[in-house]
Amino acid sequence: MSGHMWEQVIKYSRHLAEIFGVECVPVNQGDQEQGENKWEPGEICKACEQCNHFGCWGMNAYRKGCEEAYRWDGIYISLCPLGLILITAPLSDETGELAGGIAAGPLCMGNPEDNFQEIYDPVLQKIVSESPCFAPEKIQSMGEIMSAVTGFISGVTHGKAGRYFYKQEHLLNAIYAEKLKKTEDTEYYTYPIALERKLRIAVRSKAVEEAQVLLNQILAYIYVSNCHNLKAIKPRLSELVVVISRAAVDAGADMNETDAMIQMFVNHIHEFESIEELSIWTTNLMQQLIAYTFNFDNVKHADVVYKAVEYIKDNYRRKITVDELAALTYVNKSYLGTIFKKETGSTIPQYINEVRVEKSKLLLLEENLSIVEIASLCGFEGQSYFTKVFREIVGMTPKKYREERGKKRFLIDKGDNL
Template sequence: MHEEAFDRKLAEECARAFSLSTGLGCTLSDKEGNTFADFGYSCEKCRLCEVMGGTRTGCIRAHIYGMTEAARFGGKYIYFCPRGLTCFVSPILSEYGAEAKITVGPFIMVERQDFIDCELIENACLTGEPLEAAMRVVEDVPLAAPERVNQLSTLLFMAVGFLNNVSAENRLLQSRRSDAIQGQITAYIQTLKQEGDTRDYPFELERRLLQSITRQEREESQRLLNELLGAILFAGGADIELVKARVYELLVLISRTAINSGADPQRTLRLNQEALSGMIHFHSIDSLCLWLSGALSGFMNELFTFSDAKHANVIHRCIQYIGEHYSEPITLRQAAEHVYLTPPYLCRIFKKETGITFNEYLNRIRINKAKELLANRKLRLTDISLLVGFEDQSYFTKVFKRITGMLPSVWREKKLEEETLLNLS
């Protein structure tokens, strides 16, 4: 199964939507019958084979046969499982052929009693308790009229056709992108040759790449990554195992840098493992180079996409933490530990998302709370500064004046005068 052969998430959404809208079970599985996801009353949930003393092996064969026939007859096929229940299927295609399928069913296409009489009593010759058990299972199987089944099969065919078109377009875009990246790598190798560069590993280029990732400079990171890959291929010459070793070392460094910059550790390490597993299948420099250009750029894409999606939740949790602990001597490091990030990374994304630094936001929250307390003339300025998290009154006064434009005592008198005038009026 080729990982990039089809959009599994989109296929699952399609199967789920089809099941919810029609009331029939839907199963997304690969061409060998291994289930990715199932919704509603699917074959996975049907117990008819079990109560009739059989296994699902025959059903799996029937589903694979149905997919093969659907591919032969234009993309859809209606068929019966070994127990006489109805299914229909449409294959999900890739450039290699049918890679997966969405199967709808099982369901009954006749009157329920007719199914019992024909399939259970006449064909399977069930009697006594086995018949009673099978009848109880049949009561849960959905019904679908014959004239409706053909229309539903067409609807599934159209939905899966959309999936196939999306996958084909994605493959085309990926191919174009890989060609462009491959061109950049080749051009950099030619530059190294023309300059008579040595085949030493370019540690300086590696350092610049990791710094770019830390700063989340996506385009610059991709450019440096292409150049570094070109340098690795140039330095490695024809030794493919040496190239693989260098590339894997680079992947480890990129993943560590990403984790230190806020990426999810488990997700990042899983990407590393997938890349390592993919590398061992290549035995020529050309094929490895083409694959690596896509794999490494995909790795980078995952990192930045995850980072972007994560920011909103992190900032929300950080702001909530400040609101709960502003009266304490909290620091950027404590807030970063609370949201499981490094202080430099939190500092950077906080400024990016809010427009001000962490400390500036904290001070503004504290000063706003101080304004509320200043309305109480009985509270001393020293007490107020401590209550809002300032250990030093002089620093509190300095911050208050910088944010409001006046000293705390002046602000208090001004507000009390305003309240007095308002009460007199």
Template structure:
């Protein structure tokens, strides 16, 4: 690692936040510091330092951060809050940046007395420890996670391709957490989950066609939970059911506007990878990456320089389509002039902003039309249209039929 780059990185974080920062290597040795002394143990008497476990705690926290692929908040042996972000090279932990200590509230005598007792300190150490505690920055609890995230982003700047390894680990961790929650729900309500969730499949296709990446991943993980729960641990059965999901996703991507040849080419490639998968976690992540690639091709965003901007906008629209959102409002979330944003949006998606918004609303309304207890007016208002007449007009323009005809014809 470039020593100059490392020093500049630590200084930038320290002067921006006022929080001490230091770097450790894979053995826990402190290599570089910025700010005050990195640990309380530095202020203790030699006899007290013999019981210091800072190195072990720093390494444990750094390994946890590496495992989950994001910042990790922890307490040092003295009970003071720190947070860390891992530095990896060739997929191996080579060190970490650690920030702290910080306090969540004004220090009091309880903290001081607790440290004095824990380390069996002498009275001569009291003032030194008190001064150390009084100099610790106080951070509001809600800001801690953002400071930790900022440190993680700063740490990524020190790495090259290995940053994508951490991104993958973070995705895997969040996905498995979601699937585990779904499995737990199914165990608690086993009878109600005995049938395959075909309705969720339809919702998934709608999300893919609308470019709703977040919504699609949430539903996909719910379906995976059901597949794993009902497959009795049989890996071949789980692969077969997941392969069926791949076909579903590819069809939805094509219907959403993805190029047929590209989608089918990806399908062939992914199927070739499936035979090599041997565990549930890899299978789960495999289908998640399939979804990512298919959705990139719905609006041909794979090589777009505006891909992240468009994804942000699509996510916002899919979360707020039921409200009276405007071009000005949406362009504001990506800090662009409405006219310029309109040009970029049409160039990247192939349709004007208003057309895409109406498409999302109509797709979502199709799900609501399955409920015969809802009137056409109720549905129009629920998806963001101001009146039934305009809703029906847009519905027919997009689908070729009226909402009533669609409801009557479709066999729910």
């Protein structure tokens, strides 16, 4: 991050802190020391020094928040290990890459008393009770303002993915309502089986919006009842996605494909480090399963194929496997191969070679690069294989292509000089 940009981030962080009445921290993603502004844990959040046993990340929580906000185009609202809210907005550099951002919090959502029921340390209870408290709607509004400010500072669009598919404030509202419900009715606070039944009906009926509301309510119950403990939450979510998948199968989705998606979720669930990541995955999975119930054979899978194509274009220089692409797009490899061929007209290996050959054509115009060097730069394993593939796609060898293009360039240059 440039010195001028960093000064702007510090200045606007102070302005936002004055407006919100909340600690706002400038974050420099590329400088772990934060230049001349290095914060110790207790200077960022009074609770940080007291809750090490909760696994608090300190400044790393803000950096992680900036990464996720950049990933999802502008705002990321998360919960710290104590259940306090963190708001982050990303800052892009002149190339569009993540440079840092602004983080606000920690703060409470709703009433202070609702936020420390599961905290038994009196010191931490006091710290949490003294934290600023806001309604979920105001927290979302703060995030929108922060995102607008960081966008103004950087002058480029946030992130690469666009605002993600579920509104985060809706889940925050559901969590807040669930906390109140637990407080008011602890004796009969049991798993909402009626909501699960309604969710199954909504999935079978293809009622996407209703299903999302019900999913948020069930997620809120799981998070609150398990005190935001990821280790306890993950098995519950695995059970929930199985319930959703069976409802999708009842509505006509292909059982083999839904089972493959569930297996992909189970294989990756250990990688998730926050309930926000779990929520995103679960929501995406449910929406894909509902989509599969709409005349499955005719569904266009442009998003999956687009992700695979973009990944190939960005990584053609190195070895790319179908397993790697399947993990990226969250479908199994045989199914990915089928829809990729249907959408592009090429198999995945063929498409990878086509991209590499197109890139090699440009390099063949550079006379200072040998055929061997070009083959390596474009991801081919050896000159002979490069020549074989190039001839199959272009109809001539790389050497012949270079010679022909050189002649054309000479004739064009000669004509321009006449």
